[in-house]
Amino acid sequence: MNRRLFKERTLLIALYSLTVFGCLVLAVILATVITRGGPALSGTFLFEEARNFGLEGGILYQIAGTLILMTGAALVCLPVALGSVLFQTEFLHSPPLKKIFRLLIYSLNAVPTIIFGLIGYLFFGVFLEAGVSWVTGVLILAVMILPTLHVSIHEAVESIPDHYREAGLALGLSPGQQMRAVVLPQSLHGIITGTLLGLARAAGETAAIMFTATAFSGVRLPQSWTEPVTTLQTHILVLAQEAANPIALTNAWGAGLVLLTLVFILITATLWIRSGLEMEAER
Amino acid sequence: MNTRSLFPERGPAFWGTGFTALIASGTIFILFVSLVIESVPVFKTQGVSFLWGTDWFAGEAYGALPMIFGSLMVTAIAVVLVFPFALGSAILTSEFLNGRLRLMVKAAMELLAGVPGIIYGLMGIALLTIWVRDVFGLIDGNTLFTAGLLLAVMVLPTVMTLSEDALRAVPGEFRDTALSLGLTRMEMVLKVVVPQALPGLAGAVFLGLGRAMGETIAVMLVIGGIDRIPQPWFNLFASGQSIPSKIGREAAEALGFDLQWSALIALGLVLFVMVMALSLAGNLLLRRAR
Amino acid sequence: MTAHAIQLERVRLSYSGKAVIETASCTVRKNAVTAVVGPSGSGKSTLLRTLCRMNDRIPGFQVEGQVQVLGRDIYDPGINVYDLRKRVGMVFQKPCVFPKSIVENVLFGLRFHATINGKNFSERAEQALRDVFLWDEVKDRLDDPAHTLSQGQQQRLAMARTLAVDPEILLMDEPTSALDPKSSRAIEDLILSLKDKHTIVLVTHNVDQAERVAEDLICVDDKTICHKPCHPLPGEGTC
Amino acid sequence: MTAHAIQLERVRLSYSGKAVIETASCTVRKNAVTAVVGPSGSGKSTLLRTLCRMNDRIPGFQVEGQVQVLGRDIYDPGINVYDLRKRVGMVFQKPCVFPKSIVENVLFGLRFHATINGKNFSERAEQALRDVFLWDEVKDRLDDPAHTLSQGQQQRLAMARTLAVDPEILLMDEPTSALDPKSSRAIEDLILSLKDKHTIVLVTHNVDQAERVAEDLICVDDKTICHKPCHPLPGEGTC
Amino acid sequence: PGGGFHVLAQDSAVIRVAGSTTVLPIVSRAAERFQADHPAIKITVNAGGSGVGVHGAGTRRLDIGLASREITPKENDRYASLHTTVIGRDAVACVVSSEIFRSGVHALSRKQIGDIYLGKITNWRQVGGPDRQIIVIDKETHRGTRHVFMRYLFGKSNARAPGARLVTGSNNEEQAKIAQSDAAIGLLSIAWINDDVVGIGIREGRRVIKPTLENVRSGRFPIARNLNLVTAGEPNDVVGRFVDYMLSPKGQELVQASGYIPIHSPQAVSKVAGSHSK
């Protein structure tokens, strides 16, 4: 009997250490990025243009570019994801069609991000001759986050209790009215959290937009459809690869710190919305 | 009966959402079709030897085997490394932690999941390669193992969160029954909960695998970048190459031209097929778990 | 013919081929209260839901025969099912209020149907709440969330929501089974007060209740439907 | 003192501060069958689970007062809870069999406790299955998956699994509520046959059943527990 | 090919530049200065690699392509009108980890380096260094740096290097990997040479040619290449003005400040060499 208790305790300690180790990874990442990138941070760093190959100035337009691509991707993707989810749940009743549609979305989820870059360049850059532009980037990222948004919105819509739907139907609402009155309000949290997660994913992506949407220098805010932007992700990569000066590397870590902060804000918002709603559901 | 049961109501809402659904599926369709069409030339000139060739030199020969091997190897290493940590913390979180601590661990994992690949890449160059070299007494730290380790860290949160969901999906009655028979909590977890959740756990790992296989930037910076199968093949501490890393290194150069481009797209196709097979298996297992 | 609000002829209802009701026929009179009774699982809810095509969404559900409601075969392809559901309202066993304010709940269906202006909306809301004897209880807290109401109040709110759309036929599935006796009585009174203007069909497990409020009785059992004399003695009369 | 298998003194059970049972005391005799009755939601299951500390897992659950089982205060920090659960077995309302073979299910708990050899295991399994009158029904298919058994058989299998561990006290939560009358009777016979060797506490909604099998009656209602005389007339005796 | 979204640089004030990462820092800085002088002109500069520069200029998707190698005959066939402007020179040195340099390996012959890259020499002992395995670092096959290096070693810009243990892409990556190691050999633009990553001399007979700026300028150091701006046809209009700026003393100053060798020297060479040994 004592042996069993001993075994129980040992295993529990092992589990704790495994978990603590996992969380330590997060701490190590945070600590590294903060200690290496922290010194770069200052008012000018956040609010000035990058100059002299990343040695001087800041990352204002990199931040702007990342935000443009993220919000653009979300704005393009959200209606498509939402619409196709609604079509799938409200109109698509035939089981084989449903299955095919779901398979398509799942397979999109399995596409490695670099492939989005390849095909995106081919399609927008070569086939449509749109070249390297922020619009291309927005479209590529929108396709890339489509499965993330689709899956979380789909889950939210599917989890609407049947009695809400039936209450709406029994009042004689048409499908369009039903969507507006019941489906959308009831799945709002899923729509928001899905979008935020998609945004976080878009913010972390480098490979797919490197040569399709961004330039390293000479760009500020795009004035036309065909101009590229510059982003934090690609700025970090180019500096890390090509800068001969250690100050530029510190600036790359600084940009990394800003990017990480941006992503963490999004994820924290997601967690917050979700936990708030869970509390409401428990009441 | 037939048409009515397919699409019974056709208002503006139907056409609106139908249009977006068409856009979504059309995009996906175009993606796959161009993937296939663009990779045709390399299969035409090299045949299936593209898959078996071990020599890749731009402009001369395109053999994908070292990259396929590297991808599989790195992914396998990542899974072996991630499994104990993901499972351990999932078990602890779902079975032993109370509400608040549990939320904290989950939040930490969600944050970890959001760390951009480029940051892992920076950490990989600055810390991990040196650390691996010194700990294992190697002459160089840019190895398949390093890439696998980095990937393990990257997919840990995904696998952990999904595993935790799978464990929590096991009904409480099973736990009650096991406990009422006098089992200790650990015995209950290992003998009842984990076996019950096994399909779900496997599904979590498979989905994590898919993520790992597709990672580009971080792997590219630590794997060594050499298109060669190590000698002997199970030598983890040799440099190698993974498919996304290869694409990431050569895509810009090949951009839209020549056989090299076609070969890279074909690599992408191979990668997609591999990831798709894995995630289909994973989804199948997850669904059976529910 | 049109003296009947509802007329079923040789109707068969089935889920994935398994019949719940086989070749049954019956009628429901206009502006009367008809109670549907029968053992659990006999198909009372299924029957009721069939009358406003709420079962359309359930895969595998099938209707054969003629279901005439308000003079038209409602399973005719040409029928406008949303209009039908507006004219045939249904209140479910478990009250379902939306996470909105009380008054928004009442106006929930109305907003999509009516073309009246803002002022009329609040009048209509008041009228509907008065109809279900809820006005006095909630008039000071119309903007409170609806889920702060008691179960019985929520049930009446759901009725008010349906009544606001002004349906000709009102279907109620065990409207009082979740309620205490006092609230039940309130709802029974309500039903009696409504029958001048509406045709009411209600499912109930409570034979006493059926006796109190209903003029006609429909008994569902053993896959058939039959009329029974009004006010039968409890336990009497096999179908 | 030790004549009682279970003794509760001024016990208060609460979930997150909300009391289910307030300051209640009662005793359970050794080697007797005690039935626990009371309305739904009154805390019968909670009480039963408290007796083998099955509620430990539930966050917010709290026990105050003294719960003595087999002569020891089981909420004493020094107690070995796994040993306690071995001596106080519990069978749940919904039979829960593990996705293993029938014989492995019977031996499931035993394997962790006993230090006997392989041959003895199969003997113990047979004995436990005989005890619950299941042996003849399953002896030819011991290696079939357990979930191929009927509900009643699964319920008895769950009992066999608990009996195999040979607990001194057997707690059963509505063991027959999911069963047809015939199976119910089989289980009642089983309970009667077990009472020589075990102390049995069972929750039941069925007053007739309580009358048939129980010697003592404990009534849980309105946050209190009280003894009632054995074999009361149905409906009689308010707590 | 043309049409679609294509915008000619002549009728807009946007110049699109991309290509070789070696040339990128120079042009990125020059573009900044040029834009400061000409606010109406906008120059976007991006990385990508020499191939991107050549193809981009050829297809006119770029106004200026950056290339740190010569245009191949194949590329010349495909895009008949390619025009290159040399804006500077870069030398590619054979570099080793500082530990190796300190242990006495200061120069290697062409044959020795070649054998190391072919995998015939695998230990530093064989060339007078410590008893340590050589970590041979190669570059991605399309890099201009590799082209000149391999042409010098084997006479063929796309020669194979079976002795390689690692393959890197950018100069930084290569620099970091050599600096982190204590037994590495690699090839690097001299702009990246520092105390951790030391350029060794090339032994020719009894002569040793060190990778210094003087030696490169004088043409004695054998492994050097041109840094090119590639345009479709003669650069004219705004593009022409920017190319002229690159060739002007101001532009050449930037070439020098980035660690490369100007075509038209704006300053004394010795000062440049001094400014880059940290």
Ligand SMILES: Nc1ncnc2c1ncn2[C@@H]1O[C@H](COP(=O)(O)OP(=O)(O)OP(=O)(O)O)[C@@H](O)[C@H]1O
């Ligand atoms: N969606 C469904 N799919 C298949 N069978 C169903 C479905 N809904 C109900 N049934 C079956 O149809 C039969 C009738 O169900 P229904 O809900 O109409 O019974 P009821 O008379 O309302 O019972 P109760 O009084 O318990 O509410 C039942 O046997 C039930 O199992």
Ligand SMILES: Nc1ncnc2c1ncn2[C@@H]1O[C@H](COP(=O)(O)OP(=O)(O)OP(=O)(O)O)[C@@H](O)[C@H]1O
């Ligand atoms: N985990 C829990 N958390 C909070 N409250 C609970 C929990 N479990 C049960 N309760 C509450 O405690 C009370 C008693 O529940 P219990 O399950 O003991 O009732 P019961 O007498 O077994 O009822 P039944 O006959 O319906 O099974 C109920 O009001 C229930 O809502």
Ligand SMILES: [Mg+2]
């Ligand atoms: Mg019903």
Ligand SMILES: [Mg+2]
């Ligand atoms: Mg209970």
